[in-house]
Amino acid sequence: MVQYTAARLDASFGALADATRRGVLEQLERADASITQLADAFEMTLTGMKKHVGILEAAGLVITEKVGRVRTCRLGRRGLAEEAAWIERRRRLWEARFDALDEVVEELTRKEKARGRRKR
Amino acid sequence: MVQYTAARLDASFGALADATRRGVLEQLERADASITQLADAFEMTLTGMKKHVGILEAAGLVITEKVGRVRTCRLGRRGLAEEAAWIERRRRLWEARFDALDEVVEELTRKEKARGRRKR
């Protein structure tokens, strides 16, 4: 699952659109953790935290493994490559667009000044 | 508004978690557009599209200006800098974490092989 780009971006941006889930990811950067540990860290019920982990897992950002009665969560190896690529693409194109706009503004300003010199 | 990081990331990742809204951004990369044009392009009611634009605007990704009866939408200058930074940070830290893990695995593999040589 989480394979076609549009659905994948829906899932992962959706997963990132929540401060608790972003916090969980940052937590897992430091160390793998059980559901209980995460629930404690974010002052939430086990059930609530399990839902968050489920969303992160469905988005492919986290993987979990249950050993005995403990489910350990760790960062998914897939990471955020696709998301980063999408955003970077936007940034590059937007900047190009803004630069073009800036030129127009500059041009107008130059003409305005020239007109000012002539008229005033 | 859209100023403090956590709330800003909530808003912008939330805005990006929808294919229509991502599509609108890509559309605006090519040219500014009115609500009507966007609604047509995405086969949606005016009202529906206005809501999407509202969400993008609240996230600071789009700015709009109404002249006469037409509201023109364009890309917001703020762009996706903060979002890109957050994601890139994650990527760098995750890679470091995976590299560390890889070393452990490699170490174990090496030991395993050495043991194999001795015993077999």
Next chain:
DNA sequence: GTTATAGTGAACCAGATGGTTCAGTATACG
């Protein structure tokens, strides 16, 4: 074998989301 721990699943809740329709208002056009 009893008890404590870790997680799971179902059901519920209030509020958000993604859409619609319908009834306006404001502006442009002839």
Next chain:
DNA sequence: CGTATACTGAACCATCTGGTTCACTATAAC
């Protein structure tokens, strides 16, 4: 002036979200 266009706002709808509680299962620990 009268009509068409472009948007706006309110209300409604089904579904999803983020959270809870409660009842249950599976595993550890004594």
